[in-house]
Amino acid sequence: MLAKWLGGVLLIGLLVYAGWNIYSVQTSPKEGTEEGMKAPDFTLDTLAGKSSSLSDYKGKKVLLNFWATWCKPCRMEMPDMQELQKEYPDIAVVAVNFTSSEKNIQAVKSFAETYQLTFPILIDKSGINGDFNVLSYPTSYILDEKGTIQHIRVGTMTKKEMKEKLDLK
Incomplete structure (x- = not known):
């Protein structure tokens, strides 16, 4: 029994x-790099020399931007990204620099200083941009709080468009 x-x-x-x-x-x-998929995690060093992973931002909406200093459209949207980060500190703006295409790391530092960027700038020497199928700069991924890709934008975005895609008021 x-x-x-x-x-x-x-x-x-x-x-x-x-x-x-x-x-x-x-x-x-x-997991993958298309809308509706969970963005693959990665770890890179920041411009400040610290290690940062995409998973560090779980629980926050994320604007994940792939860019380079030589990219004119990137220069156009960086001030809007900085304003967005200041206005909405509860979201994460994360900028992944295509470092292997830069003259040197000092060019990236100078760019960040010129534009007074306070959000994390990740140094991509290992090809994370390729893992995300980035073919043109800038390319941005909008992630929800669970790390799911909600929107992919190739090309510049205005602050207004960033707010719309992040569903901010």
Whole structure:
């Protein structure tokens, strides 16, 4: 009698476990670089020399921007990104610099100083931009609080467009 009871409890437990696994797989977005997918995590050094991961910003809306100092459209949108970060400190503006295309790291530092950028600038020497299929600069990914890609924008965005895509008032 006890063996049947324990067997029944074990069977029910296994069914609940299997059901939960099926449910969580179906409700969790697949990892990738397209809208609706969970953005792949990465870790890079910041311009300040600290290590930063995309997952550090979980729980916040993120404007993930891929850029370079030689990119004229990037220069146009950086002031708007800085204003957005100041106005909405609860969101994260994260700028990934295509560092392997730069003259040197000092060019990136000078750019950040010129534009008085206070948001994290990540140094991409390893090709994260390629992992995100970035073919043109600037390219921005809008992520929700769970790290799911809500929007991809190739080209510049105005502050108004950034606010709209981040669903800010």
